[in-house]
Amino acid sequence: MELLGGLWLLLLSSASGFGFTWDLRSLRCSFSDVCECHFRPDLDGLGCDLAQNVFGQHLARQLLLKAVSDFVELEEPLKPLVLSFHGWTGTGKTYVSSLLLKHLYLDGGRSPYVHQFSPILHFPHAERIEQYKGDLKRWIQGNLSICARSIFLFDEMDKMHPGLIDVIVPFLGPSWVVYGTNYRKALFLFISNAGGEQINRVTLDFWHARKDREDIELQDLNLAISKAVFDNPHHGFWKSQIIDEQLIDLIVPFLPLQRNHIKQCVRSELKQQGLLPQATLLQSVIDSITYFPEEEQLFSATGCKTVASRINFFL
Incomplete structure (x- = not known):
């Protein structure tokens, strides 16, 4: 330990002698594997990725980037960040969570x-x-005791057994210390297709009214999503304390994708595969996808989910 301390001082003094400005956090991380060293938020990179690779989701991009930026910049958050993604299949919920x-x-x-x-x-x-319930509670408590900067992602919440998720309620509020860990630094993310039909209906109403879809605001969707999700007896949030205690910080809606967004997805996928965006290939993929409603043929029934496989088929 004394040798390590001496080496630490030697490095600092050497850095000072050469006139370098050292990042003490990075230097500390070179000698340890603490979880804070794995937590390296790149908010500029996140914003760039969302802008360049997520199509047709102005609300999701804006809301997510602001919520995450505000949260990670706090040394001592008031509570964990709790987000809930909602939207039709293929609209980018899982992809955005990966970003x-x-x-x-x-x-x-x-x-x-x-x-x-x-x-x-x-x-x-x-x-x-x-x-x-017991397994989940022990898993979250144990991992938060190891690392306060943990993320817990719950996919397909619309298929979760009602009542199960309430076991994590104690971890979502403003608890200061449990077993020596500040739970307020954690992030919880729920993903669900529930509410997708309501989001689609609002988006269609805007289209019928000849309004720009980018004029859709969270307040236009919040109530409809809440009723579809939280009043659904088959959803994981049915009669949940998480809802009763208002522990979800932000509902993030994902809008249905139109043909121009599918075209952007195809171009992006071709670029990733190192292929040129040939006009005939682009149009073949776009036309092969099913659209709804039946009369308007406006929204992709599968979003961008099947784009990669369709490109391979036509190639």
């Missing part, structure tokens, strides 16, 4: 401090819900 992980952690989604749960994979049997 968030990429720009918050050194190893992105592979970080040991990122924990992802799927109800089908982790909580498949309704008759074992009490066991799942």
Whole structure:
């Protein structure tokens, strides 16, 4: 220990002698593997990625970037950041969550401090819900004791057994210290298709009224999403204390994608594969996708989810 301390002082004095400005945090991290060293928020990179690679989601981009920026810049947050993503399949909810992980952690989604749960994979049997509650509570408490800067991502909340998620309520509020850990630095993210139909309806109403979809604001969607999600007896948030105690900080809506957004997705995918955006290929992929409603043929039924496989098919 004395040798390490001496080496530390030697490095600092050497840095001073050469006139360099050292990042003490980075230097400390070169000698340890504490979780704060894995937490490397790159907000500029996140904003750039959202702007360049997420199409048709002005609300999601704006809301997410502001919420995350405000949160990570606080040394002592008042409570954990709790976000809930809602929207139709293929609109980018999972993709945006992967970008968030990429720009918050050194190893992105592979970080040991990122924990992802799927109800089908982790909580498949309704008759074992009490066991799942105990397992989930121990898992979150144990990992928060290891690292306060942990992220817990719950996918497909519309398939979660009602009542199960309430076991995490004590971790979402303004708890200061439990087993020596400040839980206020954690981030919880819920992803759900529920509310997608209501978001689609509002977007369609704007289109019928000849209003720009980018004029849609959160207040236009909040009530509709809340009713569809929180009043649904089959949803994981049914009669949840998380809702009663208003522990969700922000609902992030994802709008349905139109043909021009699908075209952008195709171009992006071709670029990633190192291929040129040939006009015939672009049009073939766009035309092969099913659109709804039946009369307007306006929104992609699968968003951009099947774009990659369709490109490979036409190639």
